[in-house]
Amino acid sequence: MKNIAVFTSGGDAPGMNACIRAVVRGALHHDVNVFGIYRGYNGMINGDIQPLTSQSVSNIIQRAGTILKSARSVEFRTKEGRQKAYEQLKAHNIEGLVAIGGNGTFTGAQIFYEEYGIPTVGAPGTIDNDLYGTDFTIGFDTAVNTALNAIDKIRDTADSHDRVFFIEVMGRDSGYIALRSAIGGGAEMAIIPEKPNSLDEIIEKLKIGWGRTKRSYIVVVAEGKQPGNATEIAQKVKKEIPDLDIRVSTLGHIQRGGAPSAVDRVIASRMGLAAVEALLSGKAGIMVGIVNGRIKYTPFKETFKHKNEQIAEMIRMVEVLSK
Ligand code: F6P
DSSP, rough: OOEEEHHHHHHTTTHHHHHHHHHHHHHHTTTTTEEEEHHHHHHHTOEEEEEEGGGTTOTTOOSSTTTTOOOOOOOOGGGHHHHHHHHHHHHHHOOOOEEOOHHHHHHHHHHHHHHHHHEEEEEEETTOOOOOTTTSBHHHHHHHHHHHHHHHHHHHHHHHHHHHHEEEESSSSHHHHHHHHHHHHOEEEEETTTOOHHHHHHHHHHHHHHTTTTSOOOOOOOOTTTTTHHHHHHHHHHHHOOTSEEEEOOOGGGOOOOOOOOOHHHHHHHHHHHHHHHHHHTTSSOOOOTTTTTTEEEEHHHHHHHOOTTHHHHHHHHHHHTT
């Protein structure tokens, strides 16, 4: 393999740049040329492809976002779109790909690999931490730290006013940000898509907590299928317990920005280097992850499985530790 390309796709995540840097410098270390594909699969289709040098990735390890830009490509979902992408890669003599992204990215990569056989290795870049085959995805730790920072500040004002706050964090189908920031922020409750609570349950828990010792109450809510989840739940609760002084705070896209944490910079660098070396050693159709401190390769198809191992334990922790 003499020419490979790297791209980022889907929602950006802090640490993606550190990963790009590791892929580029790893490839150059092995005397392989490396191209950057801009704007994810859209750039592959449109030929938005440029050679990258060691200098191209200088001074980016500490920056969030992605120097290669990102997109959620609708055209790549079509056969015609993927055909155009294949032709562009051929025209640039690109023989292998490193894809940095989440489950949408790997779904596309798997289909493309099956259709055109271009070896592709993935690195998990998403704040959601919803990929099977890695303990942590790139960007998750920074997103949780951002959420925690906000929760701490909201707690200050919640406490002064004896208020209940519903704080919505990101994670479309995944409660990992919600659970981890609830534990770290000492929240009283976490509401997540993997184990949805009934309204009765939420009200019951609130009444018990409030009646006992609580004078401020933080409920961390994963956004669920669409943002606005926390607002909806808060309105229903207010209807049932009108005496509660309730406020809602939606953290939104601030969770995707900010300098990557040390954890994210290091795992992104490690996964980026491992991804490029896996590709050069002949591996394909897999994601590189880190499980129990070791590099692990997982076929793309398996990365979509739900990884519920720690969910039950984390829910229990929120309950026990908030009493
Ligand atoms: O990339 C993950 C994520 O941030 C999810 O947590 C969230 O549901 C979604 O992306 C938001 O996507 P967009 O930025 O396209 O609105």
